[in-house]
Amino acid sequence: GDSVTQMEGPVTLSEEAFLTINCTYTATGYPSLFWYVQYPGEGLQLLLKATKADDKGSNKGFEATYRKETTSFHLEKGSVQVSDSAVYFCALSDADGGATNKLIFGTGTLLAVQP
């Protein structure tokens, strides 16, 4: 079945450091890919998405490019801030496979940014 694998955390960085969180996927169809973020004490929020190969999703300085050849969707940010500390989830939706549009999530990566 479809699955998502993301790097384990926690990832600890100093403010203004470069961030990469790796995410790879397995899917039978042509999935759409997402990054969700969960800030402390808050619910899941969509951070960015990409719906087809070579698309780049971006939001709040974060970027991720849909790479079909490597089945990857790595999250990057050039300069992290303390306020970026959160848990980040990579997810896919196999929209071609049926009508459900359900999301399949990775296990999450905790990012801690220190001042």
Add this chain to the structure above:
Amino acid sequence: GAGVSQTPSNKVTEKGKYVELRCDPISGHTALYWYRQSLGQGPEFLIYFQGTGAADDSGLPNDRFFAVRPEGSVSTLKIQRTERGDSAVYLCASSLKPTYRVGPGNEQFFGPGTRLTVL
């Protein structure tokens, strides 16, 4: 407008008891999803409603779990004979329209979750 709301925010129960968890989606959203998030894991799909009907319940772990959405808005997740392994955060999400293809209006908005603890 209000986002997705879930009640209660916390529920503590004893093994073997029955619990109901409520989800109030964003007004006008026709699609509603339930997910379960165990400690240290990502959310796992349970069930999807399109309107009043359960279009996909393939994620429900067993027949102790059941969900309804009688009027196509509020949904209730029901768990019978709770077990300690049912302890998790139960998340609800809604989206504006049904679709087989992700696009505008298909984003899933998540509620804050109900933390269920079975003693």
